Amino acid sequence: MTNLTNGAAPLLEVQQVRKVFSGAGGMMSTQEVLALDDVSLVLQGDQAKLLTIVGESGSGKSTLARCILGLTPISGGSIRYRGQEISQMNKAELLAYRRAVQPVFQDPYSTYNPFYRIDRVLNMIVRKFKLAPSPKEASKLIDEALRAVDLRPHDVLGRYPHQLSGGERQRIMLARIYLMKPRLIIADEPISMIDAALRALFLNILLDFRDQLGISCIFITHNLSTAYYLGGEIMVMCRGRAIEEGNMDAVIKEPSHPYTQLLIDSVPSQDPRNRWSGKRTTNAVEASELHVSTNSCVFAERCPQVMEICRTKRPPAFTVDGPHTADCFLYEENGVATTYAAAVAAD
């Protein structure tokens, strides 16, 4: 076990995590689903980082978020926070971990208790984590937090959750995070249920949190335009595996894995003079329509450039260019990647 005081330990280290759900075919079924298949990622703690995980539904991205948050036990591998395995933490350590790593979930409608006013969500945090010495200080702090997420305190305080819009509720979650000042936010599709006009606001707040408060973020989305806007690093997931990783600009502008290429080609262009028409897609098959073996590339059945080896062997992460890697045999000649995450995974 790594020493807790070791300053060099990464903020978060996810190493070859596997998650198997059994009984997926019904109560009596013995069918197993591999939701996470050897996923590794590293967030260094030296400065605040933004890592975006993209993938279609069923790719395992939400499962990964739940595993990191400690809400779902992992079936194999390890998740370490500053060198400490989260499954081995004692009660006090776990409380500290939960304070340092904060979630924002997808559905802002179901995260609130409908019987209590919004104030309670914020007050409880102040009290539980003893953030303010007096009620007066507490209310000042809450006002500041609400303003930080572009809400006017008198607009939201005293209201019930049903009286607020999705975007407002999601921003209250961010105000909560502002109060907690965690090290890491795990945001699982936080903007998919809020209006387009308010999405930019939410994303800008996350960027400000990173730049001004030094809060790192793992942002999970299926929306590539959103991912691109955030910048930072990206990890593309497909059927439980991380199949391409790298710097956001490198991956979006020069996608290497045929799966990433398919995803990027499918994004609406926002330019009515540059539509898809005539470029009709042929491989819009969904992941759930296919069976995948563990000894092949997860995308082999749908890949326009599939080779023989793709169906018989699982591709490791090959280098594309620098830290940009792709789990695809097209890049075999570049050699197996030696990035930190890949090196950890290879241990």
Added chain:
Amino acid sequence: MSENSSEVLLKASDVRIHYHSVGGDYKVVDGVDITVNRNEIFGLAGESGCGKSTLVEGIIRLIRPPGDIVSGQALFYPHPPPSRAMTSTKGNGHGQTDPNAIDLFAVEGEDLRYLRWRYISYIPQGSMNSLNPVMRIGDQMMDVMLQHSELSKRAARERISDVLRIVGLSDRVMRAYPHELSGGMKQRVIIGMAVTLNPQLIVADEPTTALDVNVQRAVLETIAEVKERTGATIIFVSHDMAVHAELVDRLGIMYAGEVIEIGTVYEIFEAPKHPYTQRLIGSIPDLGGVRERLESITGIAPSPIAWPQGCRFHPRCPQAMAICSEVAPPFFEISPGHPVACHLYNDPQTIQLYENKSSEKVVPA
């Protein structure tokens, strides 16, 4: 006018749909005029709560109490017209004169049933969940056809197989139960059902929301294909501006129960006029483009129980003037077929100035 109207399939005017409650009326749709031309895809965009779904639900007459179509008419000009005599064509108190027009707001009972599926079909929001879980896909499609047309079972079966091909599914799907299909396949089945009886108008409400990007692409391409192959007209409701850019021919932008700008997809995306439309387009990140900090629309969406006075967007509008909080703006025609409801365009000179220096705020004297 008569030349023009042969191109028009649907002309809705002064549509007001309110929800009655003890606290007052929720004026969800509050005075909307839209015209939809034959064989076009007409998009409706806006934030949630702007009334876009309620408007189309009104047009296909799905509003149930406490919802109420308070006023307006929705004239439908099917071509060829239905052989069945419609009660609404025999004068309905709206003073409408065209003998071929059917006021959808006046049609009742059997007539309404006759129009549904055959003339107007609907792809509801989250429609992939509207399939019956204990019936095979083929039987569900068959039900629609036998109930709403005179086709024989045999002819219906052939038609189902044709329709499945149009939406890119194989015949195998007929024997499947809904749980055996993925979300995108179910969505395509629903689109298939909507086109089985060759309706002239298809209303699609957020048909691609909650689908993965690659599946969304397949579904949007299916809709474009349906329009090409069946000659249908489609009203396409979505909050996603990028999807509109990809699919629609003309676009209406709604805000707070009103349509505030209408134009071709090129006019709206290349030269949006209303400050709200500009912000709506400015708030979508561009994949692979220059990374600039996006503008968002600040402030809180207004409530349908008490819309703001004057222009309903004025409390959130960065270009609001004194008049905006007092007088509701009429439509100003920027160019033929491109109306915008905004005081900024009151003066011809303002239009000129604005177009010359689009980045500058121009406040007329």
